[in-house]
Amino acid sequence: MVDSSGWVEYLANRPKARRxxxxxxxxEALLISAxxxxxVYKVIRRDLSEERAVEAVSALRRATIARVDEPLALxxxxxxxxxxxxxxxxxxxxTARRFGATLVTGDTDFEGLPDTVVVR
Known part of the structure:
Protein backbone atom coordinates (compact mmCIF):
# COMPACT_ATOMS: atom_id res chain seq x y z
CA MET A 1 0.00 0.00 0.00
CA VAL A 2 1.48 3.33 -1.10
CA ASP A 3 0.45 6.37 0.91
CA SER A 4 -0.40 9.78 -0.52
CA SER A 5 3.19 11.04 -0.37
CA GLY A 6 4.19 8.27 -2.77
CA TRP A 7 1.24 8.79 -5.07
CA VAL A 8 1.98 12.53 -5.27
CA GLU A 9 5.66 11.88 -6.05
CA TYR A 10 4.65 9.43 -8.77
CA LEU A 11 1.73 11.30 -10.33
CA ALA A 12 3.44 14.71 -10.26
CA ASN A 13 6.69 13.23 -11.59
CA ARG A 14 8.66 14.51 -8.63
CA PRO A 15 12.21 13.41 -7.73
CA LYS A 16 11.20 10.12 -6.06
CA ALA A 17 8.71 9.16 -8.80
CA ARG A 18 10.80 6.28 -10.16
CA ARG A 19 11.30 4.82 -6.69
CA GLU A 28 -2.87 -5.86 -10.04
CA ALA A 29 -3.82 -5.34 -6.40
CA LEU A 30 -3.37 -1.76 -5.26
CA LEU A 31 -4.93 -0.46 -2.06
CA ILE A 32 -5.56 3.09 -0.85
CA SER A 33 -7.40 4.63 2.05
CA ALA A 34 -10.28 6.92 1.11
CA VAL A 40 -3.56 13.60 -3.39
CA TYR A 41 -6.23 15.80 -4.97
CA LYS A 42 -5.46 18.71 -2.64
CA VAL A 43 -1.69 18.66 -3.11
CA ILE A 44 -1.74 18.20 -6.88
CA ARG A 45 -4.43 20.86 -7.32
CA ARG A 46 -2.47 23.28 -5.13
CA ASP A 47 0.92 22.56 -6.71
CA LEU A 48 -0.02 21.87 -10.34
CA SER A 49 -3.60 22.41 -11.52
CA GLU A 50 -7.19 21.31 -11.10
CA GLU A 51 -6.97 19.37 -14.37
CA ARG A 52 -3.94 17.40 -13.14
CA ALA A 53 -5.69 16.80 -9.81
CA VAL A 54 -8.73 15.31 -11.56
CA GLU A 55 -6.41 13.09 -13.62
CA ALA A 56 -4.68 12.00 -10.42
CA VAL A 57 -7.98 10.96 -8.83
CA SER A 58 -8.76 8.97 -11.96
CA ALA A 59 -5.44 7.13 -11.56
CA LEU A 60 -6.25 6.38 -7.92
CA ARG A 61 -9.47 4.65 -8.98
CA ARG A 62 -7.51 1.66 -10.25
CA ALA A 63 -6.81 0.80 -6.60
CA THR A 64 -9.21 -0.75 -4.13
CA ILE A 65 -10.45 2.15 -2.02
CA ALA A 66 -10.76 1.18 1.63
CA ARG A 67 -13.50 3.02 3.46
CA VAL A 68 -13.18 4.38 6.97
CA ASP A 69 -15.59 2.69 9.36
CA GLU A 70 -15.93 2.80 13.14
CA PRO A 71 -13.50 -0.03 13.97
CA LEU A 72 -10.87 1.44 11.64
CA ALA A 73 -11.33 4.91 13.11
CA LEU A 74 -10.87 3.54 16.63
CA THR A 95 -5.85 0.59 6.73
CA ALA A 96 -2.57 -1.08 5.79
CA ARG A 97 -2.66 -3.12 8.98
CA ARG A 98 -6.29 -4.18 8.42
CA PHE A 99 -5.42 -5.56 4.99
CA GLY A 100 -2.07 -7.06 6.02
CA ALA A 101 -0.24 -4.73 3.65
CA THR A 102 3.16 -3.12 3.96
CA LEU A 103 2.87 0.67 3.92
CA VAL A 104 5.24 2.37 1.47
CA THR A 105 5.74 6.07 2.16
CA GLY A 106 8.01 9.04 1.77
CA ASP A 107 6.94 10.32 5.18
CA THR A 108 9.57 9.94 7.91
CA ASP A 109 6.83 10.02 10.57
CA PHE A 110 6.46 6.29 9.86
CA GLU A 111 10.16 5.55 10.45
CA GLY A 112 10.61 2.49 12.63
CA LEU A 113 6.98 1.35 12.59
CA PRO A 114 6.34 -2.31 11.78
CA ASP A 115 5.44 -3.19 8.19
CA THR A 116 6.49 0.15 6.70
CA VAL A 117 9.02 1.09 4.04
CA VAL A 118 10.19 4.71 4.01
CA VAL A 119 11.41 5.64 0.54
CA ARG A 120 14.28 8.10 0.56
Whole structure:
Protein backbone atom coordinates (compact mmCIF):
# COMPACT_ATOMS: atom_id res chain seq x y z
CA MET A 1 0.00 0.00 0.00
CA VAL A 2 1.48 3.33 -1.10
CA ASP A 3 0.45 6.37 0.91
CA SER A 4 -0.40 9.78 -0.52
CA SER A 5 3.19 11.04 -0.37
CA GLY A 6 4.19 8.27 -2.77
CA TRP A 7 1.24 8.79 -5.07
CA VAL A 8 1.98 12.53 -5.27
CA GLU A 9 5.66 11.88 -6.05
CA TYR A 10 4.65 9.43 -8.77
CA LEU A 11 1.73 11.30 -10.33
CA ALA A 12 3.44 14.71 -10.26
CA ASN A 13 6.69 13.23 -11.59
CA ARG A 14 8.66 14.51 -8.63
CA PRO A 15 12.21 13.41 -7.73
CA LYS A 16 11.20 10.12 -6.06
CA ALA A 17 8.71 9.16 -8.80
CA ARG A 18 10.80 6.28 -10.16
CA ARG A 19 11.30 4.82 -6.69
CA UNK A 20 7.55 4.76 -6.07
CA UNK A 21 6.88 3.44 -9.59
CA UNK A 22 8.37 0.15 -8.43
CA UNK A 23 5.46 -0.24 -6.03
CA UNK A 24 2.73 1.13 -8.32
CA UNK A 25 3.36 -0.02 -11.87
CA UNK A 26 2.37 -3.47 -13.04
CA UNK A 27 0.56 -4.31 -9.82
CA GLU A 28 -2.87 -5.86 -10.04
CA ALA A 29 -3.82 -5.34 -6.40
CA LEU A 30 -3.37 -1.76 -5.26
CA LEU A 31 -4.93 -0.46 -2.06
CA ILE A 32 -5.56 3.09 -0.85
CA SER A 33 -7.40 4.63 2.05
CA ALA A 34 -10.28 6.92 1.11
CA UNK A 35 -8.45 9.73 2.93
CA UNK A 36 -5.67 9.50 0.33
CA UNK A 37 -8.04 10.73 -2.38
CA UNK A 38 -8.43 13.97 -0.44
CA UNK A 39 -4.69 14.31 0.18
CA VAL A 40 -3.56 13.60 -3.39
CA TYR A 41 -6.23 15.80 -4.97
CA LYS A 42 -5.46 18.71 -2.64
CA VAL A 43 -1.69 18.66 -3.11
CA ILE A 44 -1.74 18.20 -6.88
CA ARG A 45 -4.43 20.86 -7.32
CA ARG A 46 -2.47 23.28 -5.13
CA ASP A 47 0.92 22.56 -6.71
CA LEU A 48 -0.02 21.87 -10.34
CA SER A 49 -3.60 22.41 -11.52
CA GLU A 50 -7.19 21.31 -11.10
CA GLU A 51 -6.97 19.37 -14.37
CA ARG A 52 -3.94 17.40 -13.14
CA ALA A 53 -5.69 16.80 -9.81
CA VAL A 54 -8.73 15.31 -11.56
CA GLU A 55 -6.41 13.09 -13.62
CA ALA A 56 -4.68 12.00 -10.42
CA VAL A 57 -7.98 10.96 -8.83
CA SER A 58 -8.76 8.97 -11.96
CA ALA A 59 -5.44 7.13 -11.56
CA LEU A 60 -6.25 6.38 -7.92
CA ARG A 61 -9.47 4.65 -8.98
CA ARG A 62 -7.51 1.66 -10.25
CA ALA A 63 -6.81 0.80 -6.60
CA THR A 64 -9.21 -0.75 -4.13
CA ILE A 65 -10.45 2.15 -2.02
CA ALA A 66 -10.76 1.18 1.63
CA ARG A 67 -13.50 3.02 3.46
CA VAL A 68 -13.18 4.38 6.97
CA ASP A 69 -15.59 2.69 9.36
CA GLU A 70 -15.93 2.80 13.14
CA PRO A 71 -13.50 -0.03 13.97
CA LEU A 72 -10.87 1.44 11.64
CA ALA A 73 -11.33 4.91 13.11
CA LEU A 74 -10.87 3.54 16.63
CA UNK A 75 -7.76 1.59 15.65
CA UNK A 76 -6.39 4.70 13.95
CA UNK A 77 -6.96 6.72 17.12
CA UNK A 78 -5.08 4.11 19.15
CA UNK A 79 -2.22 4.11 16.64
CA UNK A 80 -2.12 7.89 16.70
CA UNK A 81 -1.81 7.89 20.48
CA UNK A 82 0.79 5.12 20.51
CA UNK A 83 3.01 6.49 17.74
CA UNK A 84 2.28 10.22 17.62
CA UNK A 85 0.80 10.04 14.13
CA UNK A 86 -1.43 12.72 12.62
CA UNK A 87 -5.04 11.77 11.91
CA UNK A 88 -4.63 11.05 8.19
CA UNK A 89 -1.39 9.13 8.76
CA UNK A 90 -2.98 6.98 11.45
CA UNK A 91 -5.97 6.20 9.19
CA UNK A 92 -3.67 5.15 6.36
CA UNK A 93 -1.51 3.04 8.69
CA UNK A 94 -4.59 1.39 10.23
CA THR A 95 -5.85 0.59 6.73
CA ALA A 96 -2.57 -1.08 5.79
CA ARG A 97 -2.66 -3.12 8.98
CA ARG A 98 -6.29 -4.18 8.42
CA PHE A 99 -5.42 -5.56 4.99
CA GLY A 100 -2.07 -7.06 6.02
CA ALA A 101 -0.24 -4.73 3.65
CA THR A 102 3.16 -3.12 3.96
CA LEU A 103 2.87 0.67 3.92
CA VAL A 104 5.24 2.37 1.47
CA THR A 105 5.74 6.07 2.16
CA GLY A 106 8.01 9.04 1.77
CA ASP A 107 6.94 10.32 5.18
CA THR A 108 9.57 9.94 7.91
CA ASP A 109 6.83 10.02 10.57
CA PHE A 110 6.46 6.29 9.86
CA GLU A 111 10.16 5.55 10.45
CA GLY A 112 10.61 2.49 12.63
CA LEU A 113 6.98 1.35 12.59
CA PRO A 114 6.34 -2.31 11.78
CA ASP A 115 5.44 -3.19 8.19
CA THR A 116 6.49 0.15 6.70
CA VAL A 117 9.02 1.09 4.04
CA VAL A 118 10.19 4.71 4.01
CA VAL A 119 11.41 5.64 0.54
CA ARG A 120 14.28 8.10 0.56
Missing amino acids: FATYLEGR IEIYE EAADLSLAHGLAMADSLVYA
